[in-house]
Amino acid sequence: MNLKNTLSKYSEKPKSLFRKIFVTLLFAYIPFLILFIILSGFGIMPVNFNNENIYGIKAVIVLICFTPFIVLMFSAFGYISFVFGNFILKIFIALLPEKK
DSSP, X not given: OOHHHHXXXXXXXXXXXXXXXXXXXXXXXXXXXXHHHHHHHTTSSOEESSSOEEOTHHHHHHHHHHHHHHHHHHHHHHHHHHHHHHXXXXXXXXXXXXXX
């Protein structure tokens, strides 16, 4: 088995990778969002907004409004990490010698 051929299979970037990461992280974040909505809705855990602790329905609205931005931020970091790792992998593959 050739190492260069094996690694070349993993160096291809999937189509619509950012969208897949975003949707996956959004659904992964939903259980934590529901838990945080319950805790802040009942006044157990505050939501910090502009250095002010917020409870109740206002906290629920803030959580729901900021969820897409939080998921977008994590998706961007994940996508950038994947692209950087893919770049390094392609450089490593290019440096491997050809096997005859």
